[in-house]
Amino acid sequence: MTSWKSQRRIWDISQTLRPGLPVWPGDTNFSFERTWRMEDGSPVNVGRMTMSTHSGTHADAPLHYAADGADAASLEFDPYIGECLVIDARNVTGDIDVGDLPDLESADRVLFRTFESFPHGEWREDFKAIEADAIRWMAVQGVKLIGTDAPSVDPQNSKTMDAHKAILAEDMRILEGLVLDDVPAGRYELIALPLKIAGGDAGLCRAILRELT
Numbered sequence: 001m002t003s004w005k006s007q008r009r010i011w012d013i014s015q016t017l018r019p020g021l022p023v024w025p026g027d028t029n030f031s032f033e034r035t036w037r038m039e040d041g042s043p044v045n046v047g048r049m050t051m052s053t054h055s056g057t058h059a060d061a062p063l064h065y066a067a068d069g070a071d072a073a074s075l076e077f078d079p080y081i082g083e084c085l086v087i088d089a090r091n092v093t094g095d096i097d098v099g100d101l102p103d104l105e106s107a108d109r110v111l112f113r114t115f116e117s118f119p120h121g122e123w124r125e126d127f128k129a130i131e132a133d134a135i136r137w138m139a140v141q142g143v144k145l146i147g148t149d150a151p152s153v154d155p156q157n158s159k160t161m162d163a164h165k166a167i168l169a170e171d172m173r174i175l176e177g178l179v180l181d182d183v184p185a186g187r188y189e190l191i192a193l194p195l196k197i198a199g200g201d202a203g204l205c206r207a208i209l210r211e212l213t
């Protein structure tokens with residue numbers, strides 16, 4: 001038998017898609033059901049899912065926050081694969097601002113851990129967002145992708161979407177809903193490819209971090 005054990009340690013930073021997955025208030029719940037069942041005599045099991053494009057761990061496509069923005073199927077690979085810096089922002093009070101940022105070590109991709117423990121079982125309205133100034137500051141430093149364990153880079157009640165707009169203006173990319181509980185701050189290889197959904201305003205991701213060589 002082939003052994004699939006990786007030489008380098010891998011952290012799964014994806015939420016598990018399942019019924020009961022916390023979703024943005026008012027958005028579509030995640031559901032999964034079997035349409036063909038082996039116990040009913042089918043030669044195979046086949047399922048069907050219903051979900052929001054922003055379920056669990058996902059990448060926002062620019063189309064989510066710009067009417068003429070790129071859809072999920074048009075997203076480039078490069079922002080979603082490569083070296084990243086995980087920042088521990090658990091002790092930040094309020095939203096993440098420029099003064100909360102450590103030395104970014106020339107990272108192209110930055111992921112923020114804000115939760116002490118990821119809320120797998122409940123929706124948390126009080127998540128930490130990211131200030132537009134902090135986004136612009138990261139852009140100046142060369143950051144191309146911003147990720148967070150929070151469900152959005154803007155506060156839940158935002159009407160102005162300042163962080164998303166700053167990200168649009170800087171042509172950066174976004175990952176939301178990462179699970180970083182077991183990941184010490186530092187540098188990793190990120191792999192988080194969004195699903196290729198034509199017209200999609202976001203793409204669900206299986207996101208992992210891999211130990212660097």
Ligand SMILES: Nc1ccccc1C(=O)C[C@H](N)C(=O)O
Binds near residue numbers: 024027060152154
């Ligand atoms: N599902 C929604 C319904 C209404 C308003 C926002 C959302 C979001 O999912 C926000 C989000 N994840 C974001 O990209 O910031």
Ligand SMILES: [Zn+2]
Binds near residue numbers: 058059060151152176
């Ligand atoms: Zn989103």
Ligand SMILES: [Zn+2]
Binds near residue numbers: 164
């Ligand atoms: Zn977003």
